[in-house]
Amino acid sequence: MRLFSYLLMGSLLALPAAGMAASPSAATSSAAAEGLHLDWLDRSVSPAENFYKFANGGWQEEHPIPPAYSRWGIFNILHIRNQKIVREIIEDAAAANAKPGSITQKVGDFYESGMDMEAINEAGVKPLEPVFARIHNISNMKELQRVVAQLQLLGVNAVFHFGSMQDFEDSSRVIGAAFQGGLGLPSRDYYLKTAAACKKAKAANKATSAKAAKAAQATYEACLAHAEKFEETRQAYVAHIAAMFELLGDSQKSAAAEAKTVMAIETAMAEASMPRIKMRNPHAIYNIKTLDELEAITPNFDWQAYFANMGVPNLTSINLATPGFFKALNDQLETVPLSDWKTYLRWQLIDSFAPYLSESFVKENFKMHSALTGAKELLPRWQRVVNAENGALGFAVGKLYVKQEFPPSSKKAVLDILHNIREALKSDLKTLEWMSPKTREAALEKLSLMGERIGYPDKWRSYEKLRITAGPYVENVIAANVFLTKRDLAKIGKPVNKHEWGMTPQTVNAYYSPSRNNINFPAGILQPPFFDPDAPAAVNYGAVGFVMGHEMTHGFDDTGAQFDGHGNLNNWWTPEDLKKFKAATSCISKHFSEYTVNDGLHVKGKLVTGEATADLGGLTLAWRAFKHSDAYEHAKTIHGFTPAQQFFLGAAHVWASNIRPAEARRRVTVDPHPPAMYRVNGTVANMPAFQKAFEIPDDSPMVNEHRCVIW
Ligand SMILES: [Zn+2]
Structure with a gap:
């Protein structure tokens, strides 16, 4: 629902599940020995052969993927735990008999309307009929373009995306941006x-x-x-x-013909789309164009009318992020018949809302989800509705979540670790031999300006303008989409809202924002096995410390390093230093390109460079911070594992997971993160401290012969 999430939020710790995916239950391991999950190990595998399997093989064996999932790991288990808490919060709201218009009423009614299958089945596709009628009545190019804007406001993936972003070159400004989409x-x-x-x-x-x-x-x-x-x-x-x-x-015959029409339109759009690897370069997706320039590029598309239809009539320039896509769209507007466009829009409309309609639509929608991810059955209804509600009213629910789940003492313990990692990075930047004084000064400035946020926003967003009723469900979903889209568009031309978070507090994830130069750790991830107040410090540094170092390193990965401390796209590197830094990151893309999934499907090294860099930099920083912490002095060997070994086990354990082949294939094409096993093995293979901790021989697959070095 948030259109430019990857720009607003920058680099996530992990890609969330596909579309409707997320949750049944599985208890986390009970036999944790002082926070060390020894029952997760597979001692039949040598750490020198495959460290990930050694650390997590037992867990993998014990945790087959539940039928409703395409991947099953620690992230899923924590996500479900949070979903159950959220469900209780929501059910309390639903039972409260709240005042109409109050947040409690909205939280409660959204959920109840989603759970009322009888009403949903009875309504069928009727709630969407007025929207289908608008598509049906299109009779010329002008109306087509107006309906495209109307559908986008409803949250439909119609042709392209439009929304707000912080200006790459002036991070104090919020501008409009148009991106490829429509697939x-x-x-x-x-x-x-x-x-x-x-x-x-x-x-x-x-x-x-x-x-x-x-x-x-x-x-x-x-x-x-x-x-x-x-x-x-x-x-x-x-x-x-x-x-x-x-x-x-539609009749079987015309439906088959229509499907081919849609496929032809989308294939042409796909051909004109910028590859994901190229989109990682901020310069490639930053093309400020005035109205005149826009009209010269796409004479068949009336941008001025479009802006008015979107409710931002005064825009005089935007970032046309993917110009090649829009040039091709201009041709399509000329060559594709109006009737085919109408077929395409009907498809996009039903595809966007099928999960919120009657049972036959939900089932058919799941069939495709299953083909894409390998999931075997639908998630229980309540989980699907909680997921939708997290999208629609996430911060309202999050406010109640943190009150219950995130005590101030957690915040303090987490901040201690974070500050030690920050110190480790500072001292590395001060002493890195290859860095010249000029670059060093700018790097230290960037670090000193890097904001840190733990748990939840200090100001909560208002849902006053969002109207939620007793149903039909899909109308509530649409109302929330319109609310969120308008909220996003209203930011254009206004100063940046510094309090805003790009993730709800109940999310099991973390992120770095290059335009804001800040790192963000929602309350949802600050729980075992990421952060366990009862675990040895070595384990916490390996787990949550890894996550913190990872996000901090994003400020200095191949993309982040192009932004300065104020969040502006601005080269602060001397040419000489930049060359050395690029050699370090291309070492990583080369290293990860060698890994494969599903018998020979190669990881796209260039797609995962930023995340793999953040993993290596992050784990290295966490290790140094641990070694310099007071806790290191008192650390003990536990059950035969030295503190250094505990550290690396802690790091491996948070990535424990199983994945289906279809999902592994999907992720290789879309996910900038390496597959879980390589996030562990690929990272430690570059770390001398790991080799030493487990006494790994030089010729082991767990040692990268030509080590990549970030810090
Ligand atoms: Zn990341």
Whole structure:
């Protein structure tokens, strides 16, 4: 629902689950020995062979993926725990007989309307009929563009995204930004990975030796195998679109034709979309254009009318983030018949709201979700509704959550660790041999300006303008979408709201924002096994310390390093230092490119560079902070594990998880984070302290021969 989350929030700790995914129950391990989860270990695997398996193999064995999930790990288990707390809070609100218009009434009614299956089934698709009628009545290009804006306001993924962002070059300003969008599948790869593309890539690769030719053949065969999987998903998608049109009352024959129309439009959009790797470069997605310039680029799209339709009529310039996409859109507006556009918009409308409609829509929607992620059954209804409510009224619920779940004592203990990690980074920046005095000064300034926020916002957002009723459910979802979109658009042209958080307090995650230069740790993640007041300091430094060092390092990863301490895109590096820094980060992208999932699908090293850099920098900082802490002096060997070993086990344990092949494939194409196993193994393989702690031989796969070094 928040359109530019990746810009507003910068770098997350972990990518949240896909669409509707999130939760049944599984208790966290009970046999924790002083916070060390010894029953999670698989001692039949040597830490020198596969440290992740050694640390988590027992957990993996004991925690098969529940049918409703595509991935199952510590993040999911904590998420469910928080969901249950949130459900209690919401149910109390629902039972309270609250005053109409009060926040309690809104929190309670949203949930009750979502749980009332009888009313939802009875309403069917009726609540959306006025919106379908608007699409049906489009009779010219001008009306088409007006309806696109109207659908976007409702939260429909119609053609592209538009919203607010902090100006990269002047972080005190909030500007409007237009981004590519409009696809129903997770990424452009799903449309473009074909056997024909594999053949083309093979033809372009001129092997010069027998060995190179053999490698090229192997790459080609792997490419074909994966193209086949993507082809299966494309077929499932087209069948799914047709099934949805049939549910809307179209004949089988016309539904099949309409599905092909949608696929053709989206494939053309996918071809024109900027690849995710390129979007990681802030310069590539920063193109300020005046109205005149916009009109020159897309003469077939009336931006002035569009801004008026979106409720921001006075805009005179925006960031056209992905110009290639909009140029192609301009052509599509000319070549795609109006009737085909209407078919496409009908599809996007039903795709956006199917999860909130009657049972037949929910089931068909899940079928596609299952094809994309491998999940075998729907989440229980209450979990789906709690997820939707976290999106709609998340901070209202979060306010009640922290009151109950986050005592001030937790905040203090967490801050102590954070400050020690900050000190470790400061002393590294002061002593890094390769850095020149000029760059060093700017880096230290950036660190000193980096804000830190723990737990929850100091000012809570108002939901006064959001109207929630007893139902129908989908109308409440739409009301919340409109409220959030308008709230976002209202920021354009106003000063930055410094109190705002990009994540609710109950979220199990953390983030760094480059434009705000701050690190944020919601209350939801500050619980075991991330932070356990009863665990040895070594474990806490390895777990929550890793997370903190990770977010701090984002200020200095390949993207973050391009922003200064005030959050402006501004090069503060000397050319010489920048060259050395780029060598360090490209070492990481090369290292991670070697890893694969599902038999030979390679991790995209360049896509995961920022996150893998943050992991290596973060764990290194956490280790140094631990070594310099008072706690290190008193640390003891527990159950045969030295404090250093406890530290690395703590780091590995938070990534304990299992994943289905379809989900692993999806994540390789969309997730800037490396797969969980490599977040652990790839990181420690670059750390001499790990090798020493477990006495790993030099020729082990757990030692990267050409170590990458960030700090
Ligand atoms: Zn991150």
